[in-house]
Amino acid sequence: MKSAILLALLLWQAASSLEPVTSDPQYLRYQRTINPSSAGQSCAVIDPQIFPHAAPSLRDLRLYQAGREVPYAITVSVPQQADSDVGQVRNLGLRGRNIVFDVEMPNRPYTEITLDLAGQDFLATATVSGTRDPNYSNQTRLGEFTLFDLTSQHLSRNTTLHLQETSLPYLHIELAVSPATGNRSFTATPEMVRGVTVPPSREAQSLYTTAATTTTIAQRGRQSVATFVLPERIPVERVSFDLVPTYKANFSRDVRISDRPEGSNPVSESLAGTILRVHLTQAGREIRHEQLSVPAILGSNMQSGATVEVAIDNGDDTPLPITAIRLEMRQRKICFDIAAADALTLFYGDPALSAPKYDYARLFSLSDAMHTAQLGPEQLNPRYHDRPDARPLTDRYPHLLWIVLLVVVCLLAVVAIRSSKTVHH
Numbered sequence: 001m002k003s004a005i006l007l008a009l010l011l012w013q014a015a016s017s018l019e020p021v022t023s024d025p026q027y028l029r030y031q032r033t034i035n036p037s038s039a040g041q042s043c044a045v046i047d048p049q050i051f052p053h054a055a056p057s058l059r060d061l062r063l064y065q066a067g068r069e070v071p072y073a074i075t076v077s078v079p080q081q082a083d084s085d086v087g088q089v090r091n092l093g094l095r096g097r098n099i100v101f102d103v104e105m106p107n108r109p110y111t112e113i114t115l116d117l118a119g120q121d122f123l124a125t126a127t128v129s130g131t132r133d134p135n136y137s138n139q140t141r142l143g144e145f146t147l148f149d150l151t152s153q154h155l156s157r158n159t160t161l162h163l164q165e166t167s168l169p170y171l172h173i174e175l176a177v178s179p180a181t182g183n184r185s186f187t188a189t190p191e192m193v194r195g196v197t198v199p200p201s202r203e204a205q206s207l208y209t210t211a212a213t214t215t216t217i218a219q220r221g222r223q224s225v226a227t228f229v230l231p232e233r234i235p236v237e238r239v240s241f242d243l244v245p246t247y248k249a250n251f252s253r254d255v256r257i258s259d260r261p262e263g264s265n266p267v268s269e270s271l272a273g274t275i276l277r278v279h280l281t282q283a284g285r286e287i288r289h290e291q292l293s294v295p296a297i298l299g300s301n302m303q304s305g306a307t308v309e310v311a312i313d314n315g316d317d318t319p320l321p322i323t324a325i326r327l328e329m330r331q332r333k334i335c336f337d338i339a340a341a342d343a344l345t346l347f348y349g350d351p352a353l354s355a356p357k358y359d360y361a362r363l364f365s366l367s368d369a370m371h372t373a374q375l376g377p378e379q380l381n382p383r384y385h386d387r388p389d390a391r392p393l394t395d396r397y398p399h400l401l402w403i404v405l406l407v408v409v410c411l412l413a414v415v416a417i418r419s420s421k422t423v424h425h
Contacts, residue, residue, distance in 0.1 A: 085198045089102070090104060227309050238329075252278075255310065
């Protein structure tokens with residue numbers, strides 16, 4: 001009886017065993033040539049066309065050179081300084097009619113400073129100087145900037161100082177503030193300065209790759225609407241707008257981005273933003289501010305095909321002369337280290353593969369010394385054929401379990417009958 005049970009267990013183990021899935025180019029449906037410019041460490045920009053044909057998270061990408069698998073790392077362009085810091089406001093007060101204060105800056109390079117200013121409908125000239133001396137001597141002039149709030153004119157607000165990149169730890173700022181046109185009740189006081197934030201340096205901002213673009217803009221009531229049909233898994237992380245170059249008017253328009261997964265009627269999610277332009281002169285001050293992109297990280301990201309709609313609310317104004325709308329993703333690169341500048345082949349298109357685990361990827365660090373490599377067009381792999389079915393026998397033949405159990409029952413019955421006959425004899 002023990003022998004029968006052992007046999008049944010062996011049969012079951014054989015039926016349910018799963019062979020490990022290994023990487024082999026013949027089972028990868030798609031291929032692309034990568035041409036490096038030099039030996040050593042190189043990176044090629046990944047375009048959006050890879051995502052629909054690769055496995056989720058690009059886990060099935062495999063890179064080969066002269067028949068040898070080459071380890072790689074995938075990078076995503078993000079700011080090196082991911083979050084904003086806070087500047088410490090010191091010595092806030094008045095000098096004549098101007099508001100003056102000092103700012104202790106974070107210990108890193110920066111290119112912008114955003115002032116948290118109370119009030120609306122004002123214009124201000126900010127004169128900025130900086131120093132490395134905590135006593136604020138030997139100051140270097142960094143520029144003069146126009147800040148504004150034009151809320152009542154249905155325009156925008158800008159309280160950000162756009163500098164050349166610097167790392168000076170101490171700044172001195174003087175604000176000459178006056179009411180905007182039509183506002184006679186505004187009075188500038190030191191209390192309007194509520195704080196200072198320091199965004200990531202512009203030199204470290206994200207780079208983007210166009211995922212989809214359209215020049216077809218339809219009018220629907222008071223909205224200008226663009227519709228995109230995206231294949232599955234293409235990331236969308238920003239929406240950008242192009243206007244007719246000769247259009248110089250000022251505007252501020254609300255934008256709504258929504259997506260609907262394939263086969264789904266209701267909208268999956270909806271995101272809001274604003275595009276604007278302010279180019280004018282008021283009270284002798286020149287104002288220049290423009291924002292023609294909206295952050296939009298769509299959560300579908302997208303595990304099925306989806307329809308993405310971008311709608312610009314024109315209100316009672318004439319529709320903007322938009323020439324193109326682009327869905328963009330953060331720039332992604334595949335990086336590798338090679339001894340010779342020979343062409344490589346990138347294979348993908350095998351959903352059975354899991355992500356590789358390379359020491360190179362764990363230890364990888366992006367640097368300015370990376371060479372540039374060019375990714376060629378997608379092609380079908382001429383050597384491709386379907387991977388043998390690696391599922392357990394119990395998955396491929398679901399009735400096998402019952403057969404094994406029936407064999408066990410029969411064996412046990414035979415053993416029982418023989419035991420019974422032995423007893424009677």
